[in-house]
Amino acid sequence: MILSSMQNxxxxxxxxxxxxxxxxxxxxxxxxxITGENGTAKTTVLKLLLGLLKPWSGTVSLNEEAMDGGRPxxxxxxxxxxxxxxxFPSKVAELVRSGCYSRLGLLERFGxxxxxxxxxxxxxxxxWELRNRRIGELSGGQKQRICIARALAQEPNVLIxxxxxxxxxxASRIELYELMHHQVRRHGFTVIMVTHGVEEAGxxxxxxxxxxx
Amino acid sequence: MFAYEFMHRAFWxxxxxxxxxxxxxxxxxxxxxxxxxxxxxxxxxAGVALGTFMKWNPAMTGxxxxxxxxxxxxxxxxxxxxxxxxxxxxxxxxxLAFAVVLMSLGTNLSKSFSSYLFGSIVAVSDxxxxxxxxxxxxxxxxxxxxRRPLYNLTFDEETAAIGGVRVGPLSFAFSVLxxxxxxxxxxxxxxxxxxxxxxLPAALALRIAGGFLSAILIAxxxxxxxIYGGLTASYYINTPPGGxxxxxxxxxxxxxxxxxxxxxxxxxxxRRHKKEKGSYK
Numbered sequence: 001m002i003l004s005s006m007q008n009x010x011x012x013x014x015x016x017x018x019x020x021x022x023x024x025x026x027x028x029x030x031x032x033x034i035t036g037e038n039g040t041a042k043t044t045v046l047k048l049l050l051g052l053l054k055p056w057s058g059t060v061s062l063n064e065e066a067m068d069g070g071r072p073x074x075x076x077x078x079x080x081x082x083x084x085x086x087x088f089p090s091k092v093a094e095l096v097r098s099g100c101y102s103r104l105g106l107l108e109r110f111g112x113x114x115x116x117x118x119x120x121x122x123x124x125x126x127x128w129e130l131r132n133r134r135i136g137e138l139s140g141g142q143k144q145r146i147c148i149a150r151a152l153a154q155e156p157n158v159l160i161x162x163x164x165x166x167x168x169x170x171a172s173r174i175e176l177y178e179l180m181h182h183q184v185r186r187h188g189f190t191v192i193m194v195t196h197g198v199e200e201a202g203x204x205x206x207x208x209x210x211x212x213x
Numbered sequence: 214m215f216a217y218e219f220m221h222r223a224f225w226x227x228x229x230x231x232x233x234x235x236x237x238x239x240x241x242x243x244x245x246x247x248x249x250x251x252x253x254x255x256x257x258x259a260g261v262a263l264g265t266f267m268k269w270n271p272a273m274t275g276x277x278x279x280x281x282x283x284x285x286x287x288x289x290x291x292x293x294x295x296x297x298x299x300x301x302x303x304x305x306x307x308x309l310a311f312a313v314v315l316m317s318l319g320t321n322l323s324k325s326f327s328s329y330l331f332g333s334i335v336a337v338s339d340x341x342x343x344x345x346x347x348x349x350x351x352x353x354x355x356x357x358x359x360r361r362p363l364y365n366l367t368f369d370e371e372t373a374a375i376g377g378v379r380v381g382p383l384s385f386a387f388s389v390l391x392x393x394x395x396x397x398x399x400x401x402x403x404x405x406x407x408x409x410x411x412x413l414p415a416a417l418a419l420r421i422a423g424g425f426l427s428a429i430l431i432a433x434x435x436x437x438x439x440i441y442g443g444l445t446a447s448y449y450i451n452t453p454p455g456g457x458x459x460x461x462x463x464x465x466x467x468x469x470x471x472x473x474x475x476x477x478x479x480x481x482x483x484r485r486h487k488k489e490k491g492s493y494k
Binding site: 050052074076077087089098102104106107150 | 243358359361362364365368369371372374375376377378418419422423424425427428
């Protein structure tokens with residue numbers, strides 16, 4: 001079933017379009033890879049899919065029926081989110097807790113259920129041991145992992161990752177691909193991942209879209 | 214000291230400001246909007262001057278202009294994302310220029326220009342006290358109720374928007390609150406010291422706090438201690454209260470930075486010592 005569809009989308013910054021007449025369908029429950037050289041508007045395509053950018057022309061639609069009739073909950077890990085202000089006063093667990101906030105009411109207590117979600121998310125990315133560390137003290141790859149844990153704590157049914165393996169070593173990259181593959185197969189997630197490492201991730205992806213200039 | 218009614222009012226005003234301004238300062242610093250408090254206080258001064266010149270209520274015009282300027286700064290920040298500090302700097306200069314010109318034209322100005330620049334917390338009126346108290350209450354409710362969306366907004370606007378935070382309205386509400394707080398505080402602590410009350414406790418807290426909540430609590434504790442200490446010192450050694458408060462907050466900040474650096478040096482030293490001990494075994 002189609003989850004999201006882009007039809008003849010044109011978009012650009014300034015006067016020149018960087019996306020020209022792009023049509024793209026994303027299917028519910030697939031692990032989709034988007035690749036391409038630098039400057040092929042991979043991040044722009046993600047932002048158009050997310051509704052963060054409005055196309056000059058063409059349509060972007062989201063099929064809510066594909067999510068069992070409910071609104072999709074989207075977990076998003078932007079390209080440079082891990083380069084956050086290292087002075088941001090938070091510990092690892094505190095930042096990942098904030099992933100649960102979107103499902104809590106303003107006065108609702110952060111309960112045992114949410115704590116279990118945070119613990120599970122941190123364990124999934126191998127960061128549970130560092131839960132009390134200040135986020136500014138982490139390496140680039142570790143920061144990337146806690147940003148992914150934060151997205152997982154949202155309990156999303158769609159995960160959109162923009163070059164999530166930046167700063168990670170080879171073993172961590174493979175662990176991430178395996179985790180995403182598991183989420184798709186076991187929990188029915190839809191995962192869209194922008195990556196330069198298609199050769200490495202290819203075995204885990206259901207489909208790869210290569211963008212060209 | 215407390216035998217005088219004006220000192221009671223000064224301590225109440227200080228308590229309200231000490232509870233709300235440092236919290237606002239933490240968010241402003243993390244959102245890289247430190248200049249905003251300074252800008253709004255200068256623009257608010259122009260509002261006061263306009264009110265005096267037009268023979269309207271200067272406190273109300275100062276208040277309204279600060280809120281309108283807060284909204285404008287937010288709009289400009291969205292329009293000029295890459296150079297967001299440029300329109301802020303232009304607004305600050307323009308605000309001060311308008312204030313100077315309008316004040317020189319107004320002959321019926323009840324206070325001197327320098328009293329607006331440096332404020333007079335010991336001369337706070339009942340009306341001003343009620344206004345500061347009301348604004349502080351609104352601010353504390355805002356931060357308590359919206360702490361979760363505000364945390365997400367402050368960490369990263371894009372992921373906050375995708376996660377369901379209504380980024381636009383929340384940012385505009387934050388700017389209005391900043392305008393209100395600055396406008397309420399300006400006649401009391403002065404244009405030049407408004408941002409000191411917000412920035413110095415927040416800078417100290419962000420330097421030494423481990424988590425977000427502890428940063429907020431440290432900022433408030435530092436703000437209140439600085440204000441109470443400054444008011445007491447200014448009473449006994451006869452110095453201007455606003456400047457004394459700012460200097461005490463500065464001493465807190467420098468001490469905090471020094472202690473943090475010392476802790477790091479000691480930790481590194483003991484780690485190196487352990488390592489060397491290990492290599493000899």
